[in-house]
Amino acid sequence: MLRDYQPKDADAIVHVALAAFAEFEPHYSDWPLFNANAAKMPQLAETGEIIIAEDGGQIVGAVAYMGPKAPKPAFFDPAWPVIRMLVVDPLARGRGIGRQLTEECLRRAERDQSGVIALHTTPIMTVALPMYLRMGFVRVGEAPHILGVPYAVYVKTLA
Numbered sequence: 001m002l003r004d005y006q007p008k009d010a011d012a013i014v015h016v017a018l019a020a021f022a023e024f025e026p027h028y029s030d031w032p033l034f035n036a037n038a039a040k041m042p043q044l045a046e047t048g049e050i051i052i053a054e055d056g057g058q059i060v061g062a063v064a065y066m067g068p069k070a071p072k073p074a075f076f077d078p079a080w081p082v083i084r085m086l087v088v089d090p091l092a093r094g095r096g097i098g099r100q101l102t103e104e105c106l107r108r109a110e111r112d113q114s115g116v117i118a119l120h121t122t123p124i125m126t127v128a129l130p131m132y133l134r135m136g137f138v139r140v141g142e143a144p145h146i147l148g149v150p151y152a153v154y155v156k157t158l159a
Contacts, residue, residue, distance in 0.1 A: 005050035060092035
């Protein structure tokens, strides 16, 4: 079940985010800093919309949808809505939760009458990147490296 974030969800989404990113620890040059930034996920609700995936009352995933007017990093076109920090609990993977969360972001971009939606990711995310490509996202350029890990910007044209 998908629903909108509530402030009481903050600790649970931080827990999911840290668990979701844990496998990537060897790739980042400053893991404590990466974790500190991942733990700020609830703050994205201040300028965007966080969508929660629940299963049996447990939060198993989350994503931030940053609308066309929301502030975003300079490597994105300011008019684009952006998908940020898609996270799924490792124990809940393989059930399509990441895809459902991404599809909800696409719906919100269409609601906002956007012609495209963007995100940035890295090849080390060997589940997320292929999923985005299957969903029609196309690499359009580089994004700044994050703690030694290369990232790129991907955009999907909406119908």
